[in-house]
Amino acid sequence: MTTVPVPETLLSVRDLRGGFDTPDGRVKAIDGLNFDIARGELFAVVGESGSGKSVTAMAIMGLLPTLEIDSGEILWKGEDLLLMDEERRRAIRGGEIAMIFQDPLSALNPVHTVGRQIGEMARIHEGVSRKAALARAIEMLDLVGIPEPAKRADMYPHEFSGGMRQRAMIAMAITCKPALLIADEPTTALDVTVQAQVLQVLVDIKDEIDSAIMLITHDLGVVAGLADHVMVMYAGRQAEVGTTDEIFYESRHPYTIGLLASMPRLDDTGAEALVPIPGQPPSLIRVPSGCPFHPRCRFARPDVCRSTVPALMPVGAGTRHASACLFLDELDEVDVAGLRRSAGDDELVVADTTLDGTRAPRRADGAAGPTLEPGTDVHQDSVFEP
Amino acid sequence: MFAYFVRRLLLVVPTVFFALSFLFLLFFALPGDPATLLAGGADRNPDPGVVERARERYGLDEPLYQQFGEYWGRAAQWDLGESFKSGRSVNDILGEKAINSLRLAIWAILIEIVVGISVGVLSAIRRYSLSDKLTTIATAAASAVPVFVLGFILQYLFAVVPEKQGWPDWLHLRTQGLGPDTWTFFFIPTGEQWRYLILPAVTLACVSTALAARMTRGSMLEVLRADYLRTARAKGLSERKVVTGHGLRNAMLPVITLIGLDFGTVIGAAILTETVFSWPGLGSAIADAVSERDLPVLLGLSLAVTIAFALVNLLVDLSYAWFDPRIRLGKDAEV
Numbered sequence: 001m002t003t004v005p006v007p008e009t010l011l012s013v014r015d016l017r018g019g020f021d022t023p024d025g026r027v028k029a030i031d032g033l034n035f036d037i038a039r040g041e042l043f044a045v046v047g048e049s050g051s052g053k054s055v056t057a058m059a060i061m062g063l064l065p066t067l068e069i070d071s072g073e074i075l076w077k078g079e080d081l082l083l084m085d086e087e088r089r090r091a092i093r094g095g096e097i098a099m100i101f102q103d104p105l106s107a108l109n110p111v112h113t114v115g116r117q118i119g120e121m122a123r124i125h126e127g128v129s130r131k132a133a134l135a136r137a138i139e140m141l142d143l144v145g146i147p148e149p150a151k152r153a154d155m156y157p158h159e160f161s162g163g164m165r166q167r168a169m170i171a172m173a174i175t176c177k178p179a180l181l182i183a184d185e186p187t188t189a190l191d192v193t194v195q196a197q198v199l200q201v202l203v204d205i206k207d208e209i210d211s212a213i214m215l216i217t218h219d220l221g222v223v224a225g226l227a228d229h230v231m232v233m234y235a236g237r238q239a240e241v242g243t244t245d246e247i248f249y250e251s252r253h254p255y256t257i258g259l260l261a262s263m264p265r266l267d268d269t270g271a272e273a274l275v276p277i278p279g280q281p282p283s284l285i286r287v288p289s290g291c292p293f294h295p296r297c298r299f300a301r302p303d304v305c306r307s308t309v310p311a312l313m314p315v316g317a318g319t320r321h322a323s324a325c326l327f328l329d330e331l332d333e334v335d336v337a338g339l340r341r342s343a344g345d346d347e348l349v350v351a352d353t354t355l356d357g358t359r360a361p362r363r364a365d366g367a368a369g370p371t372l373e374p375g376t377d378v379h380q381d382s383v384f385e386p
Numbered sequence: 387m388f389a390y391f392v393r394r395l396l397l398v399v400p401t402v403f404f405a406l407s408f409l410f411l412l413f414f415a416l417p418g419d420p421a422t423l424l425a426g427g428a429d430r431n432p433d434p435g436v437v438e439r440a441r442e443r444y445g446l447d448e449p450l451y452q453q454f455g456e457y458w459g460r461a462a463q464w465d466l467g468e469s470f471k472s473g474r475s476v477n478d479i480l481g482e483k484a485i486n487s488l489r490l491a492i493w494a495i496l497i498e499i500v501v502g503i504s505v506g507v508l509s510a511i512r513r514y515s516l517s518d519k520l521t522t523i524a525t526a527a528a529s530a531v532p533v534f535v536l537g538f539i540l541q542y543l544f545a546v547v548p549e550k551q552g553w554p555d556w557l558h559l560r561t562q563g564l565g566p567d568t569w570t571f572f573f574i575p576t577g578e579q580w581r582y583l584i585l586p587a588v589t590l591a592c593v594s595t596a597l598a599a600r601m602t603r604g605s606m607l608e609v610l611r612a613d614y615l616r617t618a619r620a621k622g623l624s625e626r627k628v629v630t631g632h633g634l635r636n637a638m639l640p641v642i643t644l645i646g647l648d649f650g651t652v653i654g655a656a657i658l659t660e661t662v663f664s665w666p667g668l669g670s671a672i673a674d675a676v677s678e679r680d681l682p683v684l685l686g687l688s689l690a691v692t693i694a695f696a697l698v699n700l701l702v703d704l705s706y707a708w709f710d711p712r713i714r715l716g717k718d719a720e721v
Contacts (some may be wrong), residue, residue, distance in 0.1 A: 063619055094622030101620075106613035110712055111635045124622050156711040172621075 007038035010179055010212055011060065011097075016072035018059060019236075025285045029055040029067065031236040034312065037180065037212050042203070044215045044223040044244075046259070047233035048281045053216045056233075057182045060214075061099055062089055095125040098173035100202075102185040104165035108157035114141070114168050115153025121175035140171035143208070144201050163194035170201055177209045184216045199226065220263050224248065229320065232256045235282050235292035238312050242321035252315050252323040252331045254297045260336045272340040291326065299327065299334075394703060398696040405692045406461075406685060410454055413681055420679040421446050424470050444470060457685065466686030471678050476686035479671065484690060486564060487656060487667030489573045490586055494652055495645070497591035498598050503641060505595075506602025510610060510637075511629060521599065528596035533655045537589045537662035544585060559585050562664045586663040590655055594648045601644050606637040639710055646702030653691055 016033040019026050030052050037043045045053045058064040060074055062081065074081040076092060084092075098121075101107040109117055118140055119133030128136065134153060141149035144167040157165055166186060173181055183202060187195035203226060206213050217223060223230055223244065230247040232239040232255060240253035251257050258277040265272075279296040282288055288295050294305035304326060315321040315328060325331065413420075421441035425432035441447045445456065460467060466476035509521040531539075544559040558581075565582030569575060575583045609615065610633060618632040619625070656669035664670070668687050675684040707713055 061620055063616060090622040090624065092622075094620060099620045101613060101617060103613060107617045109614040109618070109632050109636070111710060112632075113711075120623075121621055158712050169617075172617075 007040060009036050009038050010077060011037040011214075012073075012075040012078075013056075013060075014073045014075065016056075016059065016069070016074060018055075018067050018069040018072075019284070020066055021068065022285070027284045028287060029236050029284060030059065031287075033072070033238060035231055035238070035241060037214055039179065039212055040206070040210055041228040042206060042213045042215060042226055044217065044227035044230045045233060046217060046220055046223060046230060047239075048218055050281050050284065051233040052236035052284075053218075053233055054184055055236075057099065057184050057214065057216055060182065061093055061097065063093075063099075091125065094121060094178075095176045096178050097180045097182065098176070098178040100166075100169050100173045100181065100183040100186045103189040104162065104169045105157060105189075107169060108165060110157055113154055113156055114160065117157075118153070118168065118172045118175055121172055125176045136175060137171070140175050141168065143174070144168070144171045144205065146171070162190050163198060166190060166194075166198050167201055170198070170205060174205055174209055174211070178211055180212045180214065181206070182214045182216070185218070186215070187222065188217075188219075195222070220248075220259050232259070235287055236284055237292060238322075238324060239293065240321075240323045240325075241312070242315070242319070246315070246319070246321040250315070250321070250332075251336070252321070252328040253325045254299045254331065255293050256323075257331065257334055257336055257339070258296075258298070261339050272337065275340055291324075299331065301327075390707075391700075391704065394700050398693065398700065401696045402689065402692045403458075406689055407454070409685060409688050410457070411450075413679075413684065414450065416679070418679060420444075420470065420681060423679045461685075461689065466689065467682035469683045470680045471683070476682050479683060480668075480686055480690055483666060483668045483671045483687065485572065486665060487660070487669060489569070489583070490590055490656060490660070490665060490667055491649075491652055492573050493583060493587035494591035494594065495649070497587060498594040498645060498648065501591075502595040502598025503602050503638075506599040506641075507606050507629070507634065507637070509599065509603045510606035513607060518603075521603075525596040525599045529593050529600070531592070533589060533593065533658045534662050536592055537585075537659060540585050540589055541662075561585060564666050586659050586665050589662070590652060590659045593655065594645075594652060597648065598641060598644060601641050602637065605640045606633060609633045609637040612636070635709055639706065642702055642706055642709060646699050649698045650695055653695065 013033050013035050016030055017028075018030045019028045021027075033052075033056060035043075045056065047053050055064065055067060059067055059069065060081065069082055073083075076097070081089065081092070108114070115134050115137040118137035119130070122128045122133045122136045123130070138149045138153045141152055146152050146164055146167055152160075152164075157168070160168060166189075170186075181202075186202065187198050190198060199222065202213060202215075205211075215223070215227065227244045229242065230244050231241045232247065232253065234255050239255045240247060240251060242250075247256060248260065251260060255277070258275070261275040262277055264274060277296055282292055282295070288306075290304075290306040290308050291297070291300070291310050294300040294302075297305065300306075308326060310324045310326045312322045312324045313328065315323055323331075419437075421437050421444070422432065424440040424444065425437040438447075445453055448456075457467070464477070466480065468475055469479065505521055505525075509518045512518050528536075541561040544557075545561045547553075548558040560582045563582065566578050568577045568579045606629075610629075612633075614636075615628055615632055618628045623631065653669070656667060657673050658669070659665065660667045660669035661673055668691060672684060672687050672691075674680070675687065
């Protein structure tokens with residue numbers, strides 16, 4: 001214990017595999033994950049729905065009783081979380097590793113005041129009095145930029161706006177100054193205008209309390225200016241890992257390239273088209289053989305990719321940049337911008353965001369497709385009867 | 387909150403008025419002339435003169451609207467009239483019977499709340515376990531058994547069987563009457579009293595308890611899946627504290643409504659229970675008043691029951707607002 005490596009590794013996930021048993025078979029939700037999160041870094045996990053991002057987070061928190069961990073370890077400061085007794089685990093949960101959930105309205109208890117819910121953290125982990133806990137809650141609300149925190153602490157979640165609720169969630173998570181904050185899609189349920197504010201709060205807090213953040217998102221755009229490292233997940237596996245620059249400018253996995261090509265950019269000139277990734281993420285019960293991405297991959301070579309499961313391999317020496325593609329070296333030459341400029345030649349359906357905010361799908365040949373009327377009510381959640 | 391309370395309190399007045407007006411009209415729609423009954427009953431062929439005198443004496447010869455108006459005029463001053471049958475003041479009868487019904491109802495509702503809710507919660511957290519399955523079967527059975535059948539079964543099991551088998555005396559429960567009428571703080575049975583109370587109270591509570599248990603189970607299962615319980619777990623709370631501190635209050639919302647509405651069911655069931663156990667309460671008195679066409683007693687006791695029902699529901703609404711801040715009044719909740 002003489003030399004402390006800088007930066008200190010907080011969380012180490014080693015060859016983690018796990019899944020759920022369902023009547024239809026086993027869902028391989030996490031399949032061989034390896035990653036480290038160091039103190040103070042912002043580690044982004046990116047992927048489509050069902051890629052295993054949230055399950056990974058829940059496995060670290062130990063909040064998914066139905067998830068069976070088959071093998072691997074989750075080391076927290078060198079100690080395996082999976083082998084800990086429940087009491088020790090609870091002390092870490094919330095105290096050292098805290099979590100921010102996606103939908104702050106449903107994640108906050110409707111019958112308790114916001115102040116009480118935030119203060120409860122301090123009561124659990126530091127055993128402070130009810131009064132001291134409330135004072136702490138007010139302090140935390142102030143820290144996340146909620147005006148009139150003393151008054152707000154006495155209010156209920158339904159009296160808060162969406163952005164304020166998420167700030168309150170953040171305030172709750174940081175009450176005990178956790179070393180790691182896991183934020184699972186923290187801005188997805190929010191208005192675009194509020195998203196940036198909430199992300200800024202997260203980043204400011206990270207510096208303020210010197211904690212690491214594991215930011216889970218399906219939106220590469222969110223990651224761009226913020227993350228130190230990015231892990232791209234696909235079908236419960238790591239597709240690519242690297243620094244943000246490596247992922248954005250030197251991506252070596254067809255899936256990452258696909259994600260980048262399907263994302264609108266501020267520096268678009270208008271000549272570019274958005275290129276969607278064809279198809280759907282695979283069912284995790286019947287994962288495609290070989291590389292799980294091969295059925296959707298524009299670079300796939302049917303013979304090899306269908307039969308060989310690619311391991312995560314380093315892109316170059318002396319870097320954390322790694323990709324799980326058999327042909328990662330050949331992807332060096334792929335130019336994402338070029339891909340998008342040339343998309344006009346393909347028979348692809350692309351989406352265009354018009355000035356008034358409506359999405360006007362149009363065919364690449366310029367013919368107008370069906371448009372979404374501005375007044376059309378697109379429900380966000382809970383529109384389907386369960 | 388206070389304005390809401392007053393508004394709700396005022397709403398009790400029309401509720402009671404309409405309920406009793408309905409009862410009043412229903413009484414005259416019943417077959418059998420009250421005057422004939424008063425004069426000795428139809429089967430004894432009373433003298434027509436006696437019948438007429440009875441009709442006159444009790445004001446039954448006046449037009450219906452006049453009787454109705456006079457009754458309300460007196461009732462407004464809390465004079466409930468005299469019994470056709472015994473001539474006793476209905477206010478006295480009410481005072482004597484109401485306390486016994488209240489004792490029974492308090493215990494029945496206590497059983498419903500304590501047993502029903504805890505069984506429901508345990509059943510929900512041990513979902514699909516053997517105890518959960520047994521509970522589901524038991525509650526289904528309990529809510530299906532008619533009150534009087536259950537009363538007789540319990541009487542047989544806890545009074546007849548111990549007697550026949552010569553079981554020790556403390557296992558031997560009483561089945562008829564009020565008993566020694568010894569209470570501490572008006573409703574806590576003292577001495578031998580509990581032997582008389584326990585069977586009618588359990589009988590009265592049975593159906594409601596089963597319903598409360600089922601409702602709690604369903605509501606708790608819903609809440610256990612809620613995101614905010616996941617948040618509570620993520621804070622590092624123990625599962626017990628997650629359930630009691632964050633789950634219970636949310637899960638109670640539908641159950642509270644049920645218990646409030648159930649008060650009406652309990653009153654209905656009390657008529658049967660009190661009759662089966664000869665418990666001298668409002669229920670058996672109302673049942674007697676109906677069969678004896680004793681209008682003042684029927685109306686007076688029903689008035690008391692209706693007011694009690696309205697007040698209990700007011701309390702339920704107020705507690706609902708306490709349990710769920712989203713419907714707390716005076717603040718405009720968006721939700």
